[in-house]
Each structure stands twice: as C-alpha cells, then as structure tokens.
Amino acid sequence: MRTAYSVETVRNAERELMARLPEGALMQRAAAGLAAACAQVLGRVAGRVYGSRVVLLVGSGDNGGDALYAGARLARRGAGVTAVLLAPDRAHGGGLAALRRAGGRTVSGESAPADIARADLVLDGIVGIGGKGGLREAAVPLADAAARSRAAVVAVDLPSGVDADTGEVRGAVVRADLTVTFGAHKPGLLIDPAREYAGAVRLVDIGLALPAEAAEAEALQHADVALLLPVPGAESDKYRRGVVGVAAGSARYPGAAVLAVAGALRGGAGAVRYVGPAGDAVIARFPETLVSDEGPKRAGRVQAWVVGPGAGDDASTVAEVLAAEVPVLIDADGLRLADPEAVRSRTAPTLMTPHAGEAAALLGVSREEVEGARLSSARELAARYGAAVLLKGSTTVVASPDGGPVRVNATGTSWLATAGSGDVLSGLAGSLLATGLPALDAGSTAAYLHGLAGRLAARGAPAGAHDVAKAIPAAWRDVRGD
Structure with a gap:
C-alpha cells in the first residue's frame, strides 16, 4: 500500500x-x-x-x-x-x-x-x-x-x-x-x-x-486489493456469498437500474435482488436477477442495499432502505432524497457515493469549492453524516467517519466520464458490501476495480458504461494475477 x-x-x-x-x-x-x-x-x-x-x-x-x-x-x-x-x-x-x-x-x-x-x-x-x-x-x-x-x-x-x-x-x-x-x-x-x-x-x-x-492517505495497490476480494469457500452457496438488493431506476431512467445491476452481478455477491419499476428491463438483460414487485421491506433476504441511481423522486423507497439493519450504499437521487437525520441515526454501515456536484449540494457550497478541496470535502461529509463517503472524480477519495486515513484511488481514467459509469460503480460497491467488506474497503476496492475496468474497456477509445461493467471480471483477474 x-x-x-x-x-x-x-x-x-x-x-x-x-x-x-x-x-x-x-x-x-x-x-x-x-x-x-x-x-x-x-x-x-x-x-x-x-x-x-x-x-x-x-x-x-x-x-x-x-x-x-x-x-x-x-x-x-x-x-x-x-x-x-x-x-x-x-x-x-x-x-x-x-x-x-x-x-x-x-x-x-x-x-x-x-x-x-x-x-x-x-x-x-x-x-x-x-x-x-x-x-x-x-x-x-x-x-x-x-x-x-x-x-x-x-x-x-x-x-x-x-x-x-x-x-x-x-x-x-x-x-x-x-x-x-x-x-x-x-x-x-x-x-x-x-x-x-x-x-x-x-x-x-x-x-x-x-x-x-x-x-x-492511502492508495491501494494490486496486492492490497487482491487480499480484499471475496473468494467463495467450498461450502458457499448464493446466500452465504451475500445477496445485494438494488433499489434503483424509474420510468424515466430505467437504464440506471440495468447498469447498477450489471455492476452488482460482477461484485462477488451470490445473488442480486432488484426492486423498482424497471424490472422488465432488468430481467430482459440479466435473467439471473431476482426481481420483486414488492418494496424493499418485502423483497426478501439481503445483506446490503444499493439505493438511488435513477430513482427520480421516489423518497419512500429511499426511506425504507435506510431503515434496514444492513449496510446501505446511497447514490445519485438517493443522496438528494435521503433524510440526513435518518442517515446519521443508522447503526449499520453506510456508504455515500456523490460526485462533486452532489457533494456540493450536501455541503451547501459551490462545486468549484469541492473540486478544489477534495480531501477536506470528503472528510467533512463523512463527519457530518456519520458515513463513509466515496467522492467520485478525477481522483476518487474515500473517507471514513472515524477520521482515519482517506483512501485515494490510483486507477481512475478520464474514459470513465461517461453516462451510467457511476451506476455501475454503485452496484459493484454494493455487492462488495454484501460479501461482508467494511464500507471503506468496499468503496476503495470497487473504485480500484472500476478504474481498471474503465481502462480495459476503453484502451484509448470511447467506451460506454455497459462496456465498463463487462470489463470488471477482466479487472478482477488482473488484480488476482489469474
């Protein structure tokens, strides 16, 4: 490291x-x-x-x-x-x-x-x-x-x-x-x-x-990430490996749900449950997904939730997820809709994944201020919300609420500046949460793999978010030396 x-x-x-x-x-x-x-x-x-x-x-x-x-x-x-x-x-x-x-x-x-x-x-x-x-x-x-x-x-x-x-x-x-x-x-x-x-x-x-x-500050290297990646044991089944719930998408943004599920399926969890209005789009692309037409409370067993990508104005689903006693990742619209006090009062781990504009809105400052002071902005958000914070951007910074060393991702690439890339990252990090990784490790490991996948997908040419998701297994193999 x-x-x-x-x-x-x-x-x-x-x-x-x-x-x-x-x-x-x-x-x-x-x-x-x-x-x-x-x-x-x-x-x-x-x-x-x-x-x-x-x-x-x-x-x-x-x-x-x-x-x-x-x-x-x-x-x-x-x-x-x-x-x-x-x-x-x-x-x-x-x-x-x-x-x-x-x-x-x-x-x-x-x-x-x-x-x-x-x-x-x-x-x-x-x-x-x-x-x-x-x-x-x-x-x-x-x-x-x-x-x-x-x-x-x-x-x-x-x-x-x-x-x-x-x-x-x-x-x-x-x-x-x-x-x-x-x-x-x-x-x-x-x-x-x-x-x-x-x-x-x-x-x-x-x-x-x-x-x-x-x-x-710390920057993970290949060897560090390899030690953090979950590996199924001989007695593992899909439930022991972890189940991640994804509450994402809306009638206007069904693709966000598809991309978040794409990332979640490649993050090491044994199963992905999807809850939301984009079930048909998700199941058509990923038939292995467990799709529910009930709310998060009735979706079934999960070890972690991802909430917010493309959620529109569905505040009730965000509130239900925050009430769950499992780790929760909050992204995109979820950051805007989440009750700050509900986030602070959670006892299970929480990981927030804003970009600079979202972080600025949460802190009440300009986007330029966040981009010019990424370290202090991530630390301030983590302290204010009592949550781990993954601040996306040119260098992704992951801060924990305990004030320990921040994690700085070294694999990022400008090719990841593409629509839907953050949804893939959220699903990937949520899946790692479901396998049992602490929020700081899940966020920093996901950022590392996501950056590598972006590089592999692009190789100097434009690539979409779905290409990044497809490249995650290759990034995983690269880290493990397989």
Whole structure:
C-alpha cells in the first residue's frame, strides 16, 4: 500500500533522523536520489548527461539546497548547470558552494527565461513542502517559461505552489513531468487538483521512520486489493456469498437500474435482488436477477442495499432502505432524497457515493469549492453524516467517519466520464458490501476495480458504461494475477 503523510509528521521524522546523522547527511541522501532521477530523465530527453543543459530554479529553503547539491552532481558528470537564485542572499550556502566548485553558474531571475528556453531539464526547487497559496510573484515568470519550454520539468519533493497536505492549488504553480519526493508521499501528490501537476512520482527512501497509523492517505495497490476480494469457500452457496438488493431506476431512467445491476452481478455477491419499476428491463438483460414487485421491506433476504441511481423522486423507497439493519450504499437521487437525520441515526454501515456536484449540494457550497478541496470535502461529509463517503472524480477519495486515513484511488481514467459509469460503480460497491467488506474497503476496492475496468474497456477509445461493467471480471483477474 502506498501511504502519504502530513508535513508535520514528515518534519518530525526528519528531525529525529537528523539528530542521529552527521550534519548535512540527510540532504546529501536526498540530493543523490534526485540527481540519479534527473540523470535518467536526461538520458531520455538529451541522450546523455554529459553536454546536456540543466537549469535549477532555487528558492531559499531546503528544497533549494537539494536542487543545488543535485545540480553539483550533474555538473561533475559534464552537464552545463545554471542556477536561478530567487533569493540570492538566502540561498543554501553549502549547496551553492558545491555547485560553483563543480563548475555550475548562477544567474538572476531577469535573464532566466532565455536559459530555460534552451534547457533540456528544469529542476524546480523554488518552494518546499511547507509552501502555501501558490507561487510568489517573482517565481511566476519562471514557471511560465518552464511550461513553454521543451525541457523536462522535475520537481523537488513536490511541485512548487501546491499544498502538500491537502492537494489544493490556490494560485500559480509549477507543472512537473516528474516529482522526486523524499522519505514519504505527501497527500498532495495523490489527490487532485495538485496531483495533475506532479506528473509521474518517484519516492526516494532517505531512512525516515514513519508509523503506519500516522498516515493521512492511502492508495491501494494490486496486492492490497487482491487480499480484499471475496473468494467463495467450498461450502458457499448464493446466500452465504451475500445477496445485494438494488433499489434503483424509474420510468424515466430505467437504464440506471440495468447498469447498477450489471455492476452488482460482477461484485462477488451470490445473488442480486432488484426492486423498482424497471424490472422488465432488468430481467430482459440479466435473467439471473431476482426481481420483486414488492418494496424493499418485502423483497426478501439481503445483506446490503444499493439505493438511488435513477430513482427520480421516489423518497419512500429511499426511506425504507435506510431503515434496514444492513449496510446501505446511497447514490445519485438517493443522496438528494435521503433524510440526513435518518442517515446519521443508522447503526449499520453506510456508504455515500456523490460526485462533486452532489457533494456540493450536501455541503451547501459551490462545486468549484469541492473540486478544489477534495480531501477536506470528503472528510467533512463523512463527519457530518456519520458515513463513509466515496467522492467520485478525477481522483476518487474515500473517507471514513472515524477520521482515519482517506483512501485515494490510483486507477481512475478520464474514459470513465461517461453516462451510467457511476451506476455501475454503485452496484459493484454494493455487492462488495454484501460479501461482508467494511464500507471503506468496499468503496476503495470497487473504485480500484472500476478504474481498471474503465481502462480495459476503453484502451484509448470511447467506451460506454455497459462496456465498463463487462470489463470488471477482466479487472478482477488482473488484480488476482489469474
């Protein structure tokens, strides 16, 4: 599992380690890893390190020192290294001396754009992990010049200007092709909008001791998901495997019911019960579905419910489902129709799956505010409703009401931005709830499989939600290595 830690936690771990190491040793470790990564990039973009052109954007903090020491290493290998000092009087003294000894040169900010335009690689060491609120005015022209250039841009620890703890972007920032981060991932490297500015992320181990319980965010990997996927035992039958109820669809939106059932049938539960007005459409497409013309209370045995996709204004069905003493997933219209107090008073697990617009309506803020602060928005919703919250979007974030680490999905793809995709995700997550997974695990596992299925279905070409549903078994096999 990939874990991310707050700035405060990383700083504390750095101080503890530096107290046991010779002065400057920790920065040298970081610089060595950074220089090695830059050398690999130069090998791709320039063919070699020797004779290549490197520009360092150097601020006054330790990130500037990392950049200077890494630049010195590249200069000793024959690169032409130019350092742009944004605060000449406060540049890291040791790093600056090392660069000059290795043959590097320094320039002022005024002449920097011309150097950047000729560079093969630009190394962003302007602001460290403590930076807030975007770039300062003097640094903006440098970031713009880097973006216009043909150079590969490598960020030191994280792109300058993004918020390391939240992933928020409040002003101009550097857009990197590669971010080399030290000791641990930071939440801003995993969560949009900051994540899109980080490019590829490489972690350099510098020896920090970081306890797992202190993590702010987690990103599941294949091995983690494989351990969570339900596998039937020798004595399993359809009821022991779990039955998921789907209360979805309406006369206006029958397809939502079909797609939610499609996801549910591929989520590991032994059976799917459907309740709603789209029974004929569901049974025509999926004859294995147990269709009931009664309400949720009389539908029969279920271990979890999915309610809301395409439900229109059927508030009574939503209320019936919320009254059930089993895990419930609330999506789409269900989020609008659910009584907040009925959600908060539930004793069984609840998983809410809003997109940014729905989350904004629930929080009483603008959609732009949610999209700009995905981490805090998901946490606020989870705390307010006492439910796990899966906030869909460019990076899906799953937060639990206990305030533990959020789960960030790493498999998402823009091809999933298609009508009905969320209905498939709801059915899939609901099915995993019915197999017995806790809400946080069910939501994050479903998001992971859904993202993989989206990639498999699209393969660079448009795909519909039904294609995503069909690809879920292939995603499942890919995770398990079958």
